Amino acid sequence: MNIIAIIEKKAKNKALSRKEIEYFITNYVNGNIADYQASSLLMAIKLNGMNKRETVDLTRAMLYSGDVNDLSCIKGHIVDKHSTGGVGDKTTLVLAPLVAACGLKIAKMSGRGLGHTGGTIDKLESIPNFKTSLSHEDFISQVQKIGISVIGQTAELVPADKKLYALRDVTGTVDSMPLICSSIVSKKIASGAKIIELDVKYGDGAFMKSKKAAKELADLMIYVGHKLNRTIKVVISNMNEPLGNNIGNSLEVIESIETLKGNGPKDLTELCLHICAEFLHESKMYDSYQKAYEYAKEVLYSKKALEKFKEFVSCQGGNANVVDDYSLFKQAKYSFDIISTKDGIIKKVKALSIGQASMLLGGGRQTKDDVIDMSAGIVLKKKAHDKIHVGDVLATCYTDKKDILEAKKLIESAYVIAQNG
Numbered sequence: 518m519n520i521i522a523i524i525e526k527k528a529k530n531k532a533l534s535r536k537e538i539e540y541f542i543t544n545y546v547n548g549n550i551a552d553y554q555a556s557s558l559l560m561a562i563k564l565n566g567m568n569k570r571e572t573v574d575l576t577r578a579m580l581y582s583g584d585v586n587d588l589s590c591i592k593g594h595i596v597d598k599h600s601t602g603g604v605g606d607k608t609t610l611v612l613a614p615l616v617a618a619c620g621l622k623i624a625k626m627s628g629r630g631l632g633h634t635g636g637t638i639d640k641l642e643s644i645p646n647f648k649t650s651l652s653h654e655d656f657i658s659q660v661q662k663i664g665i666s667v668i669g670q671t672a673e674l675v676p677a678d679k680k681l682y683a684l685r686d687v688t689g690t691v692d693s694m695p696l697i698c699s700s701i702v703s704k705k706i707a708s709g710a711k712i713i714e715l716d717v718k719y720g721d722g723a724f725m726k727s728k729k730a731a732k733e734l735a736d737l738m739i740y741v742g743h744k745l746n747r748t749i750k751v752v753i754s755n756m757n758e759p760l761g762n763n764i765g766n767s768l769e770v771i772e773s774i775e776t777l778k779g780n781g782p783k784d785l786t787e788l789c790l791h792i793c794a795e796f797l798h799e800s801k802m803y804d805s806y807q808k809a810y811e812y813a814k815e816v817l818y819s820k821k822a823l824e825k826f827k828e829f830v831s832c833q834g835g836n837a838n839v840v841d842d843y844s845l846f847k848q849a850k851y852s853f854d855i856i857s858t859k860d861g862i863i864k865k866v867k868a869l870s871i872g873q874a875s876m877l878l879g880g881g882r883q884t885k886d887d888v889i890d891m892s893a894g895i896v897l898k899k900k901a902h903d904k905i906h907v908g909d910v911l912a913t914c915y916t917d918k919k920d921i922l923e924a925k926k927l928i929e930s931a932y933v934i935a936q937n938g
């Protein structure tokens with residue numbers, strides 16, 4: 518078997534065998550297959566796709582490319598959630614302390630930003646001194662003690678995804694159904710939780726552009742999970758606009774804290790309450806979804822989840838005083854407003870352009886080795902359905918860069934405005 522023949526086979530749109538897929542994953546992880554060969558195969562997969570059997574084989578090969586967590590020593594219901602990626606998607610930062618405050622356990626391994634979408638680990642690292650890497654023992658004991666830990670995916674867990682994820686990010690091969698499915702499902706199964714909820718996003722700012730494609734991805738992930746003996750639940754959510762108002766690492770942490778204080782935007786708050794209610798219902802803590810939802814709401818608005826967030830941040834070495842003092846986050850050197858030149862009603866704020874603009878401001882990576890500016894990003898002051906007038910501030914941008922022309926153009930083009938009269 519050799520990698521060139523495998524690349525050529527996929528380029529001719531032929532299905533790869535289980536052995537060929539395993540050969541690729543094992544040898545790529547071992548360093549016997551070069552990045553440029555792997556990129557070539559990824560592009561062939563992106564262009565020609567994979568059938569369901571190949572996708573199961575790819576997911577299994579990735580799953581067993583490293584360790585599989587055994588969380589059986591943790592008492593209670595262990596839940597995990599993963600999003601297919603969006604703009605302003607800070608759900609985990611609110612949901613994880615919320616579910617822990619509700620009495621569930623969340624032992625979560627999260628990723629970094631990918632393409633124009635952000636990643637939970639980058640966001641958490643904007644909290645001064647926060648450690649996103651813990652030993653396995655510390656990770657487990659923290660979950661046992663306070664019900665929550667969120668760390669970066671370790672090198673031992675699905676190493677195939679660690680390498681492929683970084684490569685896909687810089688080779689234009691992120692938005693492929695079998696690649697997204699295998700990446701997410703292998704990680705979620707390997708991280709050991711029994712109750713898994715996947716948030717599949719669709720729309721302008723998501724990898725799946727239509728609701729139909731998101732449904733197809735959701736069905737594929739449920740199918741692959743089932744073939745690998747896991748029940749996966751799915752929520753399909755809209756990413757035509759960014760989630761909430763803040764985009765960029767520390768800005769998103771601040772909005773999450775506001776949400777835990779009960780002042781969050783409606784879309785983010787609703788999504789977190791919904792997923793939490795599904796977990797409470799699925800774990801049989803509540804016999805109806807409605808009761809579970811009411812309980813989640815009570816815990817959020819009583820600020821118990823905010824207290825849990827502080828405990829979680831302190832336990833991972835972070836400065837929990839950020840909750841009461843946002844000036845403790847790194848501050849951007851410059852800020853500038855995007856001003857409306859029209860009167861009218863906003864039809865939509867295109868999430869993709871906002872995500873790309875945030876990257877240009879320094880909030881995301883354009884190459885594997887780019888260093889993120891934690892303070893860079895955008896705060897949307899107006900969103901869909903808002904009435905606006907000439908001179909209104911549509912958004913405020915934060916950055917350390919002086920040259921912001923391209924980002925400004927992108928943000929202006931993101932606002933689709935229906936003019937009055």
Ligand code: URA
Binds near residue numbers: 601602628631698700
């Ligand atoms: N999130 C992941 O973990 N993997 C993908 O491929 C896309 C989003």
